[in-house]
Amino acid sequence: MAVAGVGAYVISEQLLGHETPLFAAVAALIAMGFTKEPRLRKVVEVAIGCTLGVLLADMLVLGLGGGVVTALVAVFSAVMLARFLDPGPLLAMQMGLQSLLVVMVPVPADAVLGPFTRSIDAVVGGATALLITLITPKDPRGEPVREMREVADQFTLALRETAAALHTSDSRQAWHALIRARGLQSQVDETSKALSSAKELTRYSPAHRRHRHYVRRIEHTAGKLDLAVRSLRLMTRRAVSTIDHARLSDSGTVQLATVLEQLADAAGQLGQATRETGPGFDRWMNTARDSLAAVATRLHPQRLDIHDLEGEALVLLARTMVVDLLEATGCEHDDALTYLPAL
Structure with missing residues (x-):
């Protein structure tokens, strides 16, 4: 952020000859945002919002002059235009803020382009923030890998809790597993956002283009893991009812709990694969696929x-969940179905 703000200020002042280019620094800082890993789409949105807000206010000041009435009209017009362009709150907030600042802050007397000098400064600030986002030496795989690892770990824990609940016929423990499974959705959503950001960086940044294939692979894995999480929620809820009504025989309870423990082990191997960004990724994926296939062959009621x-x-x-997990390892849907015994 410091580099973006100061860099935009220096470019406008030294290269373009603008005196006190405040809006260049402000636009760059706002576009970068107070995050460790600014997302490309958000940077572009905020940069456009800053520029449009400044430009709209400059035009109103040129036509109506300064003052409270002009500020009111500028902010209202900027917010309405922003809502038309994008229903999200981010663009509206930035356009409104920049419009207000432009009207309230006097134009420098020796401005090269008159009031539109500030619009150029906003463009410089937004462009500087975008450039720094693209060339910053960071690994775009880091955030999605962390998020997906957390999903896989919690998924595995929920499976183990469900298996333990069946072993002990404890419906309260099954409820705990259900609560954990339900809480996974927010983490799945965060994983999706992180993957979207990573895809943008690997698509547009020359420095990160080499990671495109890996990001596509973990995006596929994350999508199938999301489906498995949904199946897990259904299964844990059903397990609560089954335990409460004592529907399973002792032998059936033990065998089903054992299968779920084996499924949790396989899910743990899948989680280990998400920790790897090199050759270990394929190795753990293959191990998880073999383990899941072994579990799938047992999934018949009889x-x-x-x-x-x-x-x-x-x-x-459980059969549905195993198919989702097999597909998460890269297995085709039809191939995954072949591991299941016919009903």
Whole structure:
């Protein structure tokens, strides 16, 4: 942020000859935002908002002069235009703020382009912020990998809690697993946002283009893991009911719990793959695929000594989840189905 703000100021002052180019520094700082890893789309949105807000206010000042009435008209017009261009709050806030500052801050007497000098400064600030975002030496894989690792870890814990609940016939523990599974959705959403940012950087930044293939792969894995999380929520909720009504035989309970523990082990291997950004990624993915395939071959109610509808529903939900996880490892849908025994 410091480099962006000072750099934009220096460019406007030294290269363009603008005196006290305050709006260049302000636009750059606002566009960068107070985050460790500014996202490209957000930087572009804020930069455009700053520039349009300054330009609109400059035009109103030129036509109406300064004053409170002009400020009111400028801010209202900027916010309405922003809402028309983008329903999100970010663009409206930046356009309104910049319009207010332009009207209230006097134009320098020796401005090269008159009131429109500040519009040029805003363009310089936004462009500087965008350039720094593109060339900053950071790994775009870092944030999505961290987010997806957290999802995989919590997913594995929820599976283990469900298996333990079946072993002990403890519906409260199954409820804890359900609460954990429900809480995963916000983390899944954060993973999606992080992947969107990473895709933008690898698409437009020459420094990060080499990571495009990896980002596409983990995006596919994250999408399938999202589906598995949804199946997990359904299964844990069903497990609560099954335990409360004591629908499973002792043998069926033990075997189903064992299968879920094995499934949790395989999910843990998938989580380990998300920690790798090199050759270890493929190695762990292959290991997870083999483990999931072994679990899939057991997912038949009769093989697990399950003969009632509630128990069969648990097995069917586990089958769906295993297919999602197999696809997360890179397996094709039809190939994943071949591992499941016919019903």
